Structure formats: structure tokens, C-alpha cells
Amino acid sequence: xxxxxxxxxxxxxxxxxxxxxxxxxxxxxxxxxxxxxxxxxxxxxxxxxxxxxxxxxxxxxxxxxxxxxxxxxxxxxxxxxxxxxxxxxxxxxxxxxxxxxxxxxxxxxxxxxxxxxxxxxxxxxxxxxxxxxxxxxxxxxxxxxx
Amino acid sequence: xxxxxxxxxxxxxxxxxxxxxxxxxxxxxxxxxxxxxxxxxxxxxxxxxxxxxxxxxxxxxxxxxxxxxxxxxxxxxxxxxxxxxxxxxxxxxxxxxxxxxxxxxxxxxxxxxxxxxxxxxxxxxxxxxxxxxxxxxxxxxxxxxxxxxxxxxxxxxxxxxxxxxxxxxxxxxxxxxxxxxxxxxxxxxxxxxxxxxxxxxxxxxxxxxxxxxxxxxxxxxxxxxxxxxxxxxxxxxxxxxxxxxxxxxxxxxxxxxxxxxxxxxxxxxxx
Numbered sequence: 001x002x003x004x005x006x007x008x009x010x011x012x013x014x015x016x017x018x019x020x021x022x023x024x025x026x027x028x029x030x031x032x033x034x035x036x037x038x039x040x041x042x043x044x045x046x047x048x049x050x051x052x053x054x055x056x057x058x059x060x061x062x063x064x065x066x067x068x069x070x071x072x073x074x075x076x077x078x079x080x081x082x083x084x085x086x087x088x089x090x091x092x093x094x095x096x097x098x099x100x101x102x103x104x105x106x107x108x109x110x111x112x113x114x115x116x117x118x119x120x121x122x123x124x125x126x127x128x129x130x131x132x133x134x135x136x137x138x139x140x141x142x143x144x145x146x
Numbered sequence: 147x148x149x150x151x152x153x154x155x156x157x158x159x160x161x162x163x164x165x166x167x168x169x170x171x172x173x174x175x176x177x178x179x180x181x182x183x184x185x186x187x188x189x190x191x192x193x194x195x196x197x198x199x200x201x202x203x204x205x206x207x208x209x210x211x212x213x214x215x216x217x218x219x220x221x222x223x224x225x226x227x228x229x230x231x232x233x234x235x236x237x238x239x240x241x242x243x244x245x246x247x248x249x250x251x252x253x254x255x256x257x258x259x260x261x262x263x264x265x266x267x268x269x270x271x272x273x274x275x276x277x278x279x280x281x282x283x284x285x286x287x288x289x290x291x292x293x294x295x296x297x298x299x300x301x302x303x304x305x306x307x308x309x310x311x312x313x314x315x316x317x318x319x320x321x322x323x324x325x326x327x328x329x330x331x332x333x334x335x336x337x338x339x340x341x342x343x344x345x346x347x348x349x350x351x352x353x354x355x356x357x358x359x360x361x362x363x364x365x366x367x368x369x370x371x372x373x374x375x376x377x378x379x380x381x382x383x384x385x386x387x388x389x390x391x392x393x394x395x396x397x398x399x400x401x402x403x404x405x406x407x408x409x410x411x412x413x414x415x416x417x
Contacts, residue, residue, distance in 0.1 A: 046405035059396035097257040133403030
């Protein structure tokens, strides 16, 4: 799958998941959502490659993969539960001109279909380059759904 | 601080700006006059407001890709001929404008306004005295040639003996620029690479050609240097007609992939 197709696909995936999940968000705070509040994971795009060589997040990152586990032992065998494009476009009121932004945040409620209420999960992500090469895992973060 | 906040607010590019001007091949780009700083404070009367408009083939508007359209004009529009310059080399370009005050303060560049330049000028039509083509002749090009390849991507080549062998791929071109479907003809694709983010024609080095929608190459054989920033672009070719360049694919030669995202944290958001 090429870069643009991936971006489109992951955007659509995220959009569809959002459409499915959000109507149910009022369900008694299921999955850690409390009324009016949602949890997001934020990160900084990598600025260097594994060698420490400078990289350009805007040009070199295609998308991010999100992973969930009940422990912190993420491995290459884990399958991502979501993909999100490395950038998005913010359109001006004219609907024509836009500003391109780097993706730095993702609403975890989108991952609720992959969880069970009452458990604590660990969330991590990997950056995927335009040539398909993946980064290591970000330091996992605990996500308490109890 | 005012110097960091001038002018971006009022410098929106209109959807309607690219109307045909009086001359057949000219277009006009216009924008709102900037009269205030972004905090709403009026710009002082003695402080002259001027504008610099640029275009780029990069939707990120990277500084090394910006080309001037008009510099330091006090007018709020610029007329240009898209067929006269290098715009026709690209399938899509992006306009942007920044504000400059007489004090030297400058705004950031405005949001990008995409624009599809017309096809490159083609050969002149035959003189009226020429006989009409025979009925069996292939139809003349109805549209200025094929559209440019899209969705250029790169991946390490399968069965590659080393990571110096990579594969470019792209979507098949099936349409003319006017939307008509290409039938009964084989589209050829020409691949180029350059270290120039602006894809200036003189900088493009041919990488190869293919009638398939992928092309495998060796970075050493192509003369690329590891970790060097290069840009790939492609053209589709039908007979004597060439498309504009595709959007550029930026790549760091044989890189080891991105570093891991960092500074991860949970944040609360209101629905």
C-alpha cells in the first residue's frame, strides 16, 4: 500500500471507529470515559532516526500504529489495533486553502472496542516511515479502565 | 509581541481568486488586505503593509520549495501566466502569501491554496490548409496528454539481496487530463530523482522508465548517498505527450526508519 493510500485508509479507519464508538460514549462511563471527558494519548513525533541522524517528521513519517496490551511487553509480533496518518489538513473558512499539521494526539476512546472494562491496559505506538520501515515502540503508558 | 503576530489573520486566499483575467492565459491570485495585528490592534497608518506571494509544489510549504510570484507589493492581488513559468511542470501547486511591514516585521505564511496549472503548451494546431486526417488515423490528443502519476510510494524491494535495492510504485494512469479514459494505448512512466526540493527541471536525474506501475532501483547504481534527502517524481507518457510531474516523494536514502515517538503522555479532552 502506498503512502497516500495508507494515509487515506488510516484516516478512514479512525473516522469509522470514531463514528462507531462515540454514539456509545455515554454508556455509563464505560471504558474510562466520564461524562464530557475523554482520554487522549499525546506524543512528540521523532526528530532523529535510531542512529541519531536528524530526520524530518513532516517528510519521513507516513503513519502511526497503535498497540494495546495488558502488560508492557510489546514485541514485533503484536498487531496494531489502529492506524493514524502522520499528518492532517486544517482547512480555512474558504474551504480551499489549508494548513498541514503533524499528528501528535489520538483519542483513546477509539480503542475501547479492543478492551474489557475493569482492566488496565498499556498503550504504545510506532512511527512508520514513508518507505514502510517502522520505529521501535514508544515507552508504554498505562490506561486504567477500572 | 507584535512581530510574531502580524497579519496572518487577514491573509486568507479566496476560493474565487483564480478567475481568468483579461488576458487569455493569465490568472489572478488575490487576498484580503491586512489591517491589524492578530491581536486585533490596528496596524499603524505610517507602517506600510506589503505582501510577498509565493508558490510551491509542496503542500507543507517547506522554505526550500517556495518560489516567488510577486515580492513586496502593496497590492492585494497578483496576476500571473501559469503557462509561462515552471508551474506547468507540476500537477498541483500551492500558493501562499506573507505580510511584510515597513518596519521589517513579517507574518508567517498563509495557509496553502492548491491550484492545478493547465497542461504544458502543446504543438500548434495544423495550418488550415492542411488536409484533414484520414479516418483511420488515431484520434488527436483530446486533452493535452495523460494525467500525472499519483500516489508515488517506496518500499524495500522484495527478495532484495540488500537494503540498497528499493522499489518505487504508483497508481496506474488511466485518464487524460480532461477526464477521458485512455483506451488501447500503453502508458509509459518516466521516473526521476533529485536533491532539489523544488524539483527544478534542470536538477532532475532520470532513474528509469517502466510500463508497469513499479520500478526497482539500486541506490548505489543511481548515485545516491546514504541518508541523503532525495525527491522522486514521475511523468506518464503517451506517444509524444508527457504529463506534468507527479507530486514529489521525499525520502532519506536507505534510512534506518524513524526513531520511536517520545514524550508520550495521557491528556484529558472535553467531548
